[in-house]
Amino acid sequence: MSEKRRPATPWPPVETEAPRFHPEAPGPGTELAMHYAECFGCGDVDNGLHMRSTVGDGGVVYSKFPVTRAHQGAPGLAHGGLLACAFDEALGSAVGNLLRRPAVTGKLETDFLRPVPVGTTLFIAARVDGVAGRKIYASADGHLDSADGPVALRARGLFVQVGLEHFTNHGDPDALSKFTQQPRRREDWDINP
């Protein structure tokens, strides 16, 4: 299957600055803990995606999504929406861990290039491409069964920086204490865009 059949569009779509990684961002080789135990992407949720991520060199975060029968759309194949979910998680993990700027997904686009069978593992490489004020642009490739396997998906996401009150006002008043990954303190985030 060709990997060149999608039209190229400029990315990031606006002028950006290079991302500045937080001075205390986890370094290469760090295995990232789940950020919240009930997260569908990385938490201990029944039939969740159970994704695990590791920081690589050069500002790349590698995530693995083991595709099971619980994730099917068509018989034997991963559901597209869940694949998009895996990329949301992988992109969000790169943004959150490398920049330490609280942000939520504003836009997510996914190119589905190959079917992803049950029993395979998707190896996702995500990176932060640029920052324009509160707007953070990130992209990722998903490879079948190994880091250099065939590309099955590509995704691009816009994350919008928010105040920490986004999570407490709109979600759970105790949201900050429920983030299981340290640090949890307000001063550990870069909250000035």
Ligand SMILES: CCCCCCCCCCCCCCCC(=O)SCCNC(=O)CCNC(=O)[C@H](O)C(C)(C)COP(=O)(O)OP(=O)(O)OC[C@H]1O[C@@H](n2cnc3c(N)ncnc32)[C@H](O)[C@@H]1OP(=O)(O)O
């Ligand atoms: C301490 C260290 C810990 C580290 C450990 C952390 C680990 C962390 C791992 C997380 C891994 C989970 C990853 C899943 C992440 C989710 O799933 S987040 C959940 C899904 N997303 C949401 O619920 C967001 C819902 N939407 C909203 O709340 C609001 O619409 C938003 C996105 C905050 C934006 O609203 P707003 O603050 O009023 O800002 P707004 O002016 O509308 O937009 C800001 C800018 O973005 C642009 N924009 C916004 N949306 C769009 C769009 N769709 N298209 C184009 N442009 C847009 C606007 O045009 C505007 O641009 P400028 O005018 O500034 O040029």
